[in-house]
Amino acid sequence: MxxxxxxxxxxxxxxxxxxxxxxxxxxxxxRVYGLRVNTNKLTPEEFEKICPFEIKKIPWIDNGYYYSGKDKPAKDPYYYAGLYYLxxxxxxxxxxxxxxxxxxxxxxxxxxxxxxxxxxxxxxxxxxxxxxxxxxxxxxxxxxxxxxxxxxxxxxxxxxxxxxxxxxxxxxxxxxxxxxxxxxxxxxxxxxxxxxxxxxxxxxxxxxxxxxxxxxxxxxxxxxxxxxxxxxxxxxxxxxxxxxxxxxxxxxxxxxxxxxxxxxxxxxxxxxxxxxxxxxxxxxxxxxxxxxxxxxxxxxxKGESSRLKERQTEKAKMPQELFDFLQTVKKPLALDRLEIRQEKVFVHPDCRRDLKGLRIMRSGLLLGECLKNRFEPSQALAMALRADEYPNVLYLSREDDRVIRYLKGETIDLKDEESVEKGWVLICVDNYPLGFGKAAGGSVKNKYLAGWRWM
Structure with a gap:
């Protein structure tokens, strides 16, 4: 060089x-390669137990690891589950x-x-x-x-x-x-x-x-x-x-x-x-x-910083189909900060500032869209959930070839022993969400976000 x-x-x-x-x-x-574990989803110790490639601790980063340049962690289902950042x-x-x-x-x-x-x-x-x-x-x-x-x-x-x-x-x-x-x-x-x-x-x-x-x-x-x-x-x-x-x-x-x-x-x-x-x-x-x-x-x-307490505001009115879906979700959501804008449903953070005039690409969590008498949950919501926060889950192992097929946007077939109810289903790889699908008649229609698909 x-x-x-x-x-x-x-x-x-x-x-x-x-x-x-x-x-x-x-x-x-x-050069060395590193990944950082997403502690929003799991602990470093939990990741070490399931990591499919060789890693070594980065001494000065609690949740950081070296990995070999020969490995391809960006092409692993765990990457698509948001378990780490390269x-x-x-x-x-x-x-x-x-x-x-x-x-x-x-x-x-x-x-x-x-x-x-x-x-x-x-x-x-x-x-x-x-x-x-x-x-x-x-x-x-x-x-x-x-x-x-x-x-x-x-x-x-x-x-x-x-x-x-x-x-x-x-x-x-x-x-x-x-x-x-x-x-x-x-x-x-x-x-x-x-x-x-x-x-x-x-x-x-x-x-x-x-x-x-x-x-x-x-x-x-x-x-x-x-x-x-x-x-x-x-x-x-x-x-x-x-x-x-x-x-x-x-x-x-x-x-x-x-x-x-x-x-x-x-x-x-x-x-x-x-x-x-x-x-x-x-x-x-x-x-x-x-x-x-x-x-x-x-x-x-210098000086003292005072912590603001979260505000409690009146809960927004919501369409029945949205209400029905949210009744099934166990994740705590600040529905008093819910907003429906052009059919899209958001839960905003507690900001307390007038943000008019700023180019805002996302404000908080996009829950999904209210369409004609139905609600479609978003990819963002799927990634924000834990498997135990949604009632209808399809658990797939990392080695199951249906994981890659799902990430490619394909319809996936259900096995006889898999008890998945009709309707929206959360697809998980080893207990970690990947996205939503819609189950009916022994198969799951793919709802994985097109721009995120496995290439």
């Missing part, structure tokens, strides 16, 4: 000769470090394709609200799919510029994650194509974006709230110097040193304004750890 000459010169200034050579040697090593190990660190508590109001401001949002949402455990935003509408569509695949019910998916968010969410969020657009120097080994963008744009282009995003994010952070800033680059211009700028912009901010792992490197004050607090930042180098390059800083805003 031929690295840009100017990049190498920059790295020589950051690293000692010995470390610089070790960094170069890391390019001859095979993510580079170092990139798991920011969402792991940000201390999310159930009930928090959380913002992921540069969220697509969803690697960090899915973890933040899982840590919320269905309580509070996640605003998951990406300025790119096309990328936000992938973000929405991943959140729905994970069974997340309390998220807004928005596609807006940071300044528009700040107009609606001033001093609102308990926790904010900024995985900032950056020059991507830490990903050169994983994705060599990133070097082309680096040569074209350099660091200064991204510095301007980072300054803008962080300034608006600070306006949205509540007193007592915490903000996690991260990049996948090595440049101090985009790392320590951006953090130093935030500290000067808001005197109430202070750096918090996260739980330390022996492979981490401290931030370097000498690469910025010599503020010794910058040592509380974290640098991840690919020659020191089994992961790509990353930088993160955890900041807290």
């Amino acid at each position: 031929e690295l840009p000459v100017s990049f190498l010169e920059n790295m020589k200034k950051l690293l000692s000769p010995e470390e610089f050579n070790a960094y170069l040697d890391s390019y001859s090593e095979e 993510q580079e190990p170092s990139a798991m660190t920011p969402a792991h470090v940000l201390p999310i508590e159930p009930g928090d109001r959380v913002l992921d401001i540069c969220a697509a394709p969803g690697g960090k949002s899915t973890e933040l949402a899982a840590k919320l455990k269905g309580k509070g609200v996640l605003v998951s935003n990406d300025i790119s509408n096309s990328r936000a569509k992938a973000l929405l799919k991943n959140l729905e695949l994970f069974g997340i019910s309390n998220a807004y998916v928005i596609s807006e510029a940071p300044y528009k968010l700040a107009e609606h969410f001033e001093s609102y969020f308990d926790k904010i994650l900024i995985d900032a657009p950056c020059s991507g120097e830490g990903m050169f080994r994983k994705e060599p194509s990133v070097m082309k963008s680096w040569v074209e744009h350099g660091n200064d282009y991204f510095v301007k974006l980072q300054q803008e995003i962080t300034s608006y994010a600070l306006k949205m952070l509540r007193p007592g709230g915490m903000l996690l800033y991260s990049t996948c680059t090595f440049s101090p211009l985009e790392d320590e110097q951006i953090v130093s700028r935030m500290l000067k912009e808001d005197p109430d901010l202070e750096l918090v040193e996260p739980e330390w792992y022996e492979g981490f490197d401290h931030g370097h004050p000498e690469w910025s304004d010599n503020n010794q607090e910058l040592t509380k930042c974290v640098r991840i180098w690919p020659h020191r750890m089994k992961g790509e390059g990353h930088f993160l800083a955890l900041l807290k805003k």
Whole structure:
């Protein structure tokens, strides 16, 4: 791999000769692959018992595992059940470090394709609200799919510029994650194509974006709230110097040193304004750890944060067919926040802000659609359910060839011993939902979402 000459010169200034050579040697090593278990659906220990391929614990991520590049976990039924997210190990660190508590109001401001949002949402455990935003509408569509695949019910998916968010969410969020657009120097080994963008744009282009995003994010952070800033680059211009700028912009901010792992490197004050607090930042180098390059800083805003109690509002009137279906669902749903809009039925998170004027791609959980005297449950609802929260379930083992046929959109036949009632049936692989079908006459008509099908 031929690295840009100017990049190498920059790295020589950051690293000692010995470390610089070790960094170069890391390019001859095979990149590592990681997956993160969806704790919204199962524990890491439960996943270890059923995982069909070889995995090894990532030491600094509670629910993270290495897997071999020879395996294809994205083509496994468990992936389609939302049991894990494929993510580079170092990139798991920011969402792991940000201390999310159930009930928090959380913002992921540069969220697509969803690697960090899915973890933040899982840590919320269905309580509070996640605003998951990406300025790119096309990328936000992938973000929405991943959140729905994970069974997340309390998220807004928005596609807006940071300044528009700040107009609606001033001093609102308990926790904010900024995985900032950056020059991507830490990903050169994983994705060599990133070097082309680096040569074209350099660091200064991204510095301007980072300054803008962080300034608006600070306006949205509540007193007592915490903000996690991260990049996948090595440049101090985009790392320590951006953090130093935030500290000067808001005197109430202070750096918090996260739980330390022996492979981490401290931030370097000498690469910025010599503020010794910058040592509380974290640098991840690919020659020191089994992961790509990353930088993160955890900041807290002084003051006290008061938790809002959930509001109880009047339950919306609903069509009889919707009422009848929901009577069969055991999952607790905040039906006082139910809305029917153009036949689609949603349950909104408890946001308490006027969101008119924002490009909202999803507000909470899409339950399904009210059509002509019937209700059709959604793929999102299927993924948000547990098997024991719906009465009519078809349990299939991972080895059953009908699982793949279902994921491909085919009608599947029932076996004589399978006691499935006529009507809507929840299809599960080893107790984990995949989607809905409609049973009648010894077979199940496929209702798996067309855009999600096995290719």
